[in-house]
Amino acid sequence: MRRLLFFTGQRMLAYHWSGGRFRAAHAFDADSRGYQDFERFLHDSPRRPVRLMVDMIEEGFRIDAMPRAFGNDRRALMSRLLTRHFRTTSFRQLTVQERLSTGRRDYRVLVSGLTNPELLTGWVDIINRFRVPLEGIYSLPLVGEGLLGVLKADKHNALVITQQSAGAVRQSFYDHGRLRLSRLVPIRYDGDEGYAGFVDREVHNTLRFLESQRLLRRSDRMHVHVISPAEHIPELERHLAGDENLHYSSVSYPLLARRLGIRGELPTEFADGLFAQVLLSRAWPRNHYASPPLRTHHFHRLARIGINVASAATLVAALGLGGAQLIAGRLYESYTLEAKVEAARYQRSYDDLLREISVFPLQAAYVKDAVDMVRVFDSTAGATPQRLMSVVSDVFNRHPNITLSAMRWLADSDPQALPEKRAQARGAARETAFVAEQRREIATLEGHVVGFGRSYRGAVNLFDQFVEELRASGWFDRVEVRRTPFDIDSQAALSGNSGTAATGPQRERAAYELLLRLREGGPPGVSG
Amino acid sequence: MREAIEWRLLRLPLLTLALALGLAGALLYGAERYEDAAQSEYLRSRARLHGVVALYRTAENDRSLYSQYVARFEDLKRRGVIGAEPRLNWVEALEQVNQDLRLPVLRYEIEPQRPLKFEAPRFDSRILHAFRSTMRFEAGLLHEGDLVSLLDELRRLTNGRFEVRDCEIELSNPARGIVFDPRTANLLARCALDWYTLQIEESAARNDQAS
Numbered sequence: 231m232r233r234l235l236f237f238t239g240q241r242m243l244a245y246h247w248s249g250g251r252f253r254a255a256h257a258f259d260a261d262s263r264g265y266q267d268f269e270r271f272l273h274d275s276p277r278r279p280v281r282l283m284v285d286m287i288e289e290g291f292r293i294d295a296m297p298r299a300f301g302n303d304r305r306a307l308m309s310r311l312l313t314r315h316f317r318t319t320s321f322r323q324l325t326v327q328e329r330l331s332t333g334r335r336d337y338r339v340l341v342s343g344l345t346n347p348e349l350l351t352g353w354v355d356i357i358n359r360f361r362v363p364l365e366g367i368y369s370l371p372l373v374g375e376g377l378l379g380v381l382k383a384d385k386h387n388a389l390v391i392t393q394q395s396a397g398a399v400r401q402s403f404y405d406h407g408r409l410r411l412s413r414l415v416p417i418r419y420d421g422d423e424g425y426a427g428f429v430d431r432e433v434h435n436t437l438r439f440l441e442s443q444r445l446l447r448r449s450d451r452m453h454v455h456v457i458s459p460a461e462h463i464p465e466l467e468r469h470l471a472g473d474e475n476l477h478y479s480s481v482s483y484p485l486l487a488r489r490l491g492i493r494g495e496l497p498t499e500f501a502d503g504l505f506a507q508v509l510l511s512r513a514w515p516r517n518h519y520a521s522p523p524l525r526t527h528h529f530h531r532l533a534r535i536g537i538n539v540a541s542a543a544t545l546v547a548a549l550g551l552g553g554a555q556l557i558a559g560r561l562y563e564s565y566t567l568e569a570k571v572e573a574a575r576y577q578r579s580y581d582d583l584l585r586e587i588s589v590f591p592l593q594a595a596y597v598k599d600a601v602d603m604v605r606v607f608d609s610t611a612g613a614t615p616q617r618l619m620s621v622v623s624d625v626f627n628r629h630p631n632i633t634l635s636a637m638r639w640l641a642d643s644d645p646q647a648l649p650e651k652r653a654q655a656r657g658a659a660r661e662t663a664f665v666a667e668q669r670r671e672i673a674t675l676e677g678h679v680v681g682f683g684r685s686y687r688g689a690v691n692l693f694d695q696f697v698e699e700l701r702a703s704g705w706f707d708r709v710e711v712r713r714t715p716f717d718i719d720s721q722a723a724l725s726g727n728s729g730t731a732a733t734g735p736q737r738e739r740a741a742y743e744l745l746l747r748l749r750e751g752g753p754p755g756v757s758g
Numbered sequence: 759m760r761e762a763i764e765w766r767l768l769r770l771p772l773l774t775l776a777l778a779l780g781l782a783g784a785l786l787y788g789a790e791r792y793e794d795a796a797q798s799e800y801l802r803s804r805a806r807l808h809g810v811v812a813l814y815r816t817a818e819n820d821r822s823l824y825s826q827y828v829a830r831f832e833d834l835k836r837r838g839v840i841g842a843e844p845r846l847n848w849v850e851a852l853e854q855v856n857q858d859l860r861l862p863v864l865r866y867e868i869e870p871q872r873p874l875k876f877e878a879p880r881f882d883s884r885i886l887h888a889f890r891s892t893m894r895f896e897a898g899l900l901h902e903g904d905l906v907s908l909l910d911e912l913r914r915l916t917n918g919r920f921e922v923r924d925c926e927i928e929l930s931n932p933a934r935g936i937v938f939d940p941r942t943a944n945l946l947a948r949c950a951l952d953w954y955t956l957q958i959e960e961s962a963a964r965n966d967q968a969s
Contacts, residue, residue: 638925
């Protein structure tokens with residue numbers, strides 16, 4: 231529910247308004263009785279804030295220019311302009327409208343003020359005395375800028391004609407949506423002229439005045455919007471004929487009220503309800519004439535509201551945050567319970583396992599390591615001379631002229647190890663490291679080539695065939711002849727006895743020595 | 759607006775604000791303490807849960823290891839591979855083998871046991887100690903098959919872990935040739951065997967959970 235006070239210079243009207251609907255309306259005359267009634271009204275009704283709209287003849291409007299400035303300079307300029315135009319009243323305001331397009335590009339400003347402040351002072355004093363929050367004092371013509379949109383008059387020169395009381399008509403000139411001038415004219419016409427003729431006459435007076443004030447050029451088009459009760463519209467349309475630069479349109483109160491969203495009846499028979507709707511529909515209308523001291527109760531009210539909102543917001547925020555923390559805490563408690571239940575379950579299982587494994591005296595890891603270590607022994611240290619002897623004996627069986635008198639065999643991780651070196655090392659300090667690598671079987675064979683008669687070449691051939699078969703068997707990756715039956719190398723000494731008296735084993739035996747190394751994994755294509 | 763503020767008009771709202779701030783502060787403080795306490799308790803419970811789960815997993819792993827290895831381990835202990843070196847078993851085995859093979863010559867000696875450095879980093883040498891004892895024997899053989907039989911029987915009787923390092927086999931009397939007399943050795947074999955044993959530092963390897 232909002233409250234509007236409307237002062238016409240003679241009377242104070244009070245409206246209650248809510249959601250586009252005007253409710254109770256009261257009128258108070260500007261006399262002692264009226265003031266008493268007004269005091270009672272303020273005392274009886276709730277201490278809601280009020281907006282005070284004025285529509286007075288004693289309101290002046292001036293268009294001026296103000297240089298571009300900022301901060302204190304700007305405030306000083308504005309103060310100077312206000313003082314220049316309206317020195318004797320505190321009910322004054324300055325509105326910066328737009329920048330001029332020529333010269334220094336100063337600002338065009340509208341300066342307005344109530345030239346007879348005493349008319350209003352008494353009412354304002356009562357408002358202050360009853361500590362009613364005064365949101366602002368608003369000029370009706372300036373509020374009228376809000377009508378231009380619904381009149382579709384905000385894009386051109388518009389002269390809006392309205393009547394807020396029985397005795398006067400207001401003419402407000404708007405230039406592309408901004409108020410330039412407004413005047414309240416007493417209604418005076420005779421029966422012959424009629425209301426329409428009066429309006430037409432006053433419109434032309436106003437046009438001439440605007441031209442004299444250089445607010446309008448003769449060639450400029452003007453659109454006149456006459457806002458009137460519905461019953462006057464036919465007469466107005468009949469009698470108001472414009473010309474090429476002057477166009478009239480008449481708009482009825484009901485039509486405009488619908489466009490403005492007014493529900494129900496207007497509070498009075500005049501147009502003030504339309505302006506009131508524009509003013510009351512805005513959440514934060516710009517104040518025109520109320521100085522800060524007059525609005526102190528309004529500011530205090532805002533401060534109270536702000537502080538209360540801050541208190542509520544603080545509590546809500548605390549409830550929200552605290553609530554979130556409480557919820558988080560409850561969740562943690564829930565998770566804790568789950569963790570404890572789970573831990574207890576695992577503990578039981580662990581206790582059962584413990585009973586089962588505690589019978590073993592040694593840690594499982596070391597039991598495993600011991601077994602694995604033995605496996606390493608088994609996998610790497612299983613060689614015996616049997617395999618090599620078996621392979622070699624097969625070959626020997628096919629070469630009866632080749633005999634074996636000694637074999638030295640060893641198994642070693644070093645493929646270059648030699649049996650004779652192992653024999654020499656016997657008795658010396660042994661290495662003390664176990665090498666977990668596969669052993670290579672290496673052997674030296676010593677023997678003789680026999681039954682070759684006197685044919686040295688035959689002995690060599692027999693031996694070569696034997697060696698060749700060893701190599702071809704695929705079992706050995708190293709077959710080295712260390713000593714041939716007859717050393718026929720050019721670098722070696724060669725001796726013999728082929729005399730007829732020479733007989734015996736010397737002529738029938740030739741020694742040889744071989745070094746063999748078993749191929750890892752056996753011959754290709756044959757497993758182990 | 760530079761007008762004086764009438765504080766008395768704002769007294770009640772300011773008191774309300776102060777009260778609201780106090781209540782909000784107390785609520786937030788209490789809620790934060792509550793949440794912190796609940797969170798701490800949760801973290802403790804979760805840490806304990808993780809600890810118990812880790813213990814359980816370890817015990818479960820140990821049980822699995824025991825089921826896989828303990829039977830083999832006990833078997834190796836019985837056979838003398840793990841534990842004190844069973845030299846007497848080796849000697850008795852040799853004697854038994856020769857009773858079966860009736861070799862004309864069988865002489866042997868066993869060198870003192872030496873610690874063996876096992877070059878496998880994955881085994882903890884502080885707990886598991888490997889040893890090697892070298893046995894050398896000299897055997898008179900009728901034929902080379904006797905050597906194979908001797909080694910096979912020795913392995914079978916002892917179930918021990920030995921490695922044949924080297925062997926020399928030569929005709930005992932090259933001039934004489936092969937003689938088919940069980941009392942005459944045709945070949946002389948000299949071999950070296952390395953016997954491996956394992957000992958565990960039981961005090962360090964003890965199962966602390968053992969009853």
